[in-house]
Amino acid sequence: MHDAGTDRMARRKLKTSAKRTRLVEYADKEPSAFAEMLGGLIGANVLANPNKQQDFDALKARVGIWVTDIDEGVTLVFDAGRLTLHNGLEPGRTITIRAEAETVMSLSNLKIGVFGLPVYYDGVGRGVALKLLQGKLKIDGMISNVPTLNRVTRIFSVL
Amino acid sequence: MAVKAFSDDWAKQFKDEVNKSSAYKAAGKGWKWTVGLVVEAEPDKHFPESRGLVMDLFDGDARDIRVGSAGDAQKCDFVITAPYTRWKQVATKELDATKGMLQGKLKLKGDLPTIVRYTKASQELTECTTRVPTEWPDES
Numbered sequence: 001m002h003d004a005g006t007d008r009m010a011r012r013k014l015k016t017s018a019k020r021t022r023l024v025e026y027a028d029k030e031p032s033a034f035a036e037m038l039g040g041l042i043g044a045n046v047l048a049n050p051n052k053q054q055d056f057d058a059l060k061a062r063v064g065i066w067v068t069d070i071d072e073g074v075t076l077v078f079d080a081g082r083l084t085l086h087n088g089l090e091p092g093r094t095i096t097i098r099a100e101a102e103t104v105m106s107l108s109n110l111k112i113g114v115f116g117l118p119v120y121y122d123g124v125g126r127g128v129a130l131k132l133l134q135g136k137l138k139i140d141g142m143i144s145n146v147p148t149l150n151r152v153t154r155i156f157s158v159l
Numbered sequence: 160m161a162v163k164a165f166s167d168d169w170a171k172q173f174k175d176e177v178n179k180s181s182a183y184k185a186a187g188k189g190w191k192w193t194v195g196l197v198v199e200a201e202p203d204k205h206f207p208e209s210r211g212l213v214m215d216l217f218d219g220d221a222r223d224i225r226v227g228s229a230g231d232a233q234k235c236d237f238v239i240t241a242p243y244t245r246w247k248q249v250a251t252k253e254l255d256a257t258k259g260m261l262q263g264k265l266k267l268k269g270d271l272p273t274i275v276r277y278t279k280a281s282q283e284l285t286e287c288t289t290r291v292p293t294e295w296p297d298e299s
Contacts, residue, residue, distance in 0.1 A: 033260070033266075034263075037260065041272060044271055070258050101258045102257060108272075158276045
């Protein structure tokens with residue numbers, strides 16, 4: 001137990017992802033902070049969860065994410081077990097997500113429910129759905145790529 | 160009364176603000192890790208030496224928040240590093256901490272899935288810093 005009066009703190013062990021670099025690569029010599037953050041997040045998620053690893057190994061898609069309030073974006077090229085991140089939006093994207101930073105982060109907090117589908121009826125899910133309806137979250141290519149989008153959401157989700 | 164930025168008094172008031180926040184109490188449920196904020200020196204802004212803020216946050220409460228060296232903060236489970244001016248921008252709401260991290264203005268070290276799971280809690284912690292009346296060394 002932790003004693004606030006001392007410098008000693010007992011903590012849960014954090015999972016580390018030493019093999020991350022094998023899964024995730026960066027196309028640019030100097031990856032943007034956003035690219036590094038997404039790459040780190042996805043790498044850690046995949047290594048920690050066999051279901052996500054399965055999705056990652058099966059996914060072939062080019063996913064763009066543009067953060068509208070910082071004017072920065074990345075393209076994630078998923079190639080069946082490997083991910084390459086590019087700074088900015090690259091051509092030939094399957095799906096492109098455009099939203100403010102807070103909304104992009106909330107996509108990672110979507111729960112995954114039965115049949116591996118994202119949950120849109122809890123607080124976070126309702127918030128994301130509302131942003132979609134309000135046009136504050138735009139997903140180009142969503143209609144024709146629903147299974148891909150669901151798979152990407154599962155890989156992103158930290159829950 | 161305003162307190163000097165990143166001083167012992169500032170840390171104490173910050174801790175009080177965190178513990179007064181019902182939003183943090185709810186969003187921080189389940190959090191069990193230490194957080195260190197490294198405030199890098201900017202001598203030209205009258206902030207001559209780097210400092211660390213060591214935060215013992217546990218399950219929605221701030222059990223301890225104290226000022227130490229940058230090295231003390233770097234030993235924490237999660238470490239966020241930025242120069243003095245950036246932290247001032249965060250505490251005065253000029254810079255959103257989430258955006259700052261995505262832009263690389265604030266550098267984060269630690270398990271990313273964990274910190275992303277607690278985005279709301281970290282936003283509320285930032286809000287708490289804005290409620291501490293602060294005397295900024297480059298303004299005095």
